[in-house]
Amino acid sequence: MLGFWLLVGITIAGWIFGLPRRWLLAALASAWAVIELAHLSGMGAVFGGSARGWLVAGGLVGLVLAYRAGLRWLRARAAPPEQHKPAPVPVADVELDRYARHLVLREIGGPGQMRLRNANVLVIGAGGLGAPVCLYLAAAGVGRITLADDDTVSLSNLQRQVIFRSDQQGRPKAQAAADAMQALNPMIQVTPLPRRITEADADLIARHDLVLDGTDSFDVRDAVNRACVAARVPLIAGSIAQWEGQVTLYDPARGGPCLSCLFPTAPAPGLAPPCAEAGVVGPLPGVVGSMMALEAIKHLTGAGQGLRGRMMIFDGLYGESRMIGTARRADCPVCGSALEGGATAP
Numbered sequence: 280m281l282g283f284w285l286l287v288g289i290t291i292a293g294w295i296f297g298l299p300r301r302w303l304l305a306a307l308a309s310a311w312a313v314i315e316l317a318h319l320s321g322m323g324a325v326f327g328g329s330a331r332g333w334l335v336a337g338g339l340v341g342l343v344l345a346y347r348a349g350l351r352w353l354r355a356r357a358a359p360p361e362q363h364k365p366a367p368v369p370v371a372d373v374e375l376d377r378y379a380r381h382l383v384l385r386e387i388g389g390p391g392q393m394r395l396r397n398a399n400v401l402v403i404g405a406g407g408l409g410a411p412v413c414l415y416l417a418a419a420g421v422g423r424i425t426l427a428d429d430d431t432v433s434l435s436n437l438q439r440q441v442i443f444r445s446d447q448q449g450r451p452k453a454q455a456a457a458d459a460m461q462a463l464n465p466m467i468q469v470t471p472l473p474r475r476i477t478e479a480d481a482d483l484i485a486r487h488d489l490v491l492d493g494t495d496s497f498d499v500r501d502a503v504n505r506a507c508v509a510a511r512v513p514l515i516a517g518s519i520a521q522w523e524g525q526v527t528l529y530d531p532a533r534g535g536p537c538l539s540c541l542f543p544t545a546p547a548p549g550l551a552p553p554c555a556e557a558g559v560v561g562p563l564p565g566v567v568g569s570m571m572a573l574e575a576i577k578h579l580t581g582a583g584q585g586l587r588g589r590m591m592i593f594d595g596l597y598g599e600s601r602m603i604g605t606a607r608r609a610d611c612p613v614c615g616s617a618l619e620g621g622a623t624a625p
């Protein structure tokens with residue numbers, strides 16, 4: 280048994296003197312080799328056991344040590360190289376980089392970018408106009424965007440609704456567009472609303488700073504206008520047909536007209552057919568929707584002069600644009616009575 284106690288003694292001494300693990304193992308292996316050799320040369324009786332017993336015991340310990348060393352090697356290979364991870368960049372630096380071209384603009388700068396970040400915008404319609412509106416507002420860093428649309432992506436949309444991809448046919452537009460916006464800018468919050476906005480949504484609209492309407496049905500646009508007037512929230516409206524489009528800001532609470540001031544009744548059947556019947560050239564919603572996004576950024580940051588009391592008309596077929604003045608009608612059935620007592624005079 281002396282051999283056993285010799286190994287125990289070496290181990291205890293190693294621990295007491297703080298011997299490195301590698302040296303301790305070397306000392307134990309040496310002692311084991313001496314005992315084994317002594318047995319083989321017929322002088323091992325003093326250590327106890329037999330040559331075969333010490334060989335088996337040493338082999339087992341060796342196997343365990345080799346197994347543990349193998350595991351450590353495998354783990355080291357599988358573990359991600361910690362030292363190569365880039366240091367986490369503070370959020371503020373990421374924003375400085377992402378919005379660098381806004382920050383150098385005198386009319387936007389840091390304060391304007393903060394206003395965009397704090398803004399809460401409702402986009403109605405994820406169609407031809409909604410596509411650039413959603414992409415540009417997301418890219419610009421508008422902090423919270425709600426996107427309402429009750430339609431699904433179809434093949435005939437893809438000619439102009441550039442926010443969607445061919446493999447998204449059949450998906451709800453609100454969700455598919457929200458995914459694209461989040462992929463473009465994960466720093467903003469996008470809420471898809473897969474339903475139509477009606478006149479009863481004034482409470483929802485009141486929770487937003489601005490509404491952008493790119494729908495193409497007069498009934499929906501009229502309902503959105505009524506809800507915006509009731510909630511006293513400004514509305515940027517764009518519309519397109521064939522080669523021509525228009526953009527304006529309806530804001531009767533601050534002196535501008537509402538949609539009903541300009542278009543008190545629905546157009547006669549056939550006079551303003553939707554794009555599905557009349558057709559629309561692919562890039563036109565890109566032009567008009569981008570103008571809507573531009574007006575939204577101006578409105579939210581306070582830059583330049585908005586389109587309150589003005590309507591921009593763009594004629595793509597002749598490459599012309601013109602501006603017409605618009606005015607609030609005192610006898611407007613929508614904003615005339617809704618704002619009584621609380622309206623600012625035009």
Ligand SMILES: [Zn+2]
Nearest residue numbers: 537540611614
């Ligand atoms: Zn009105």
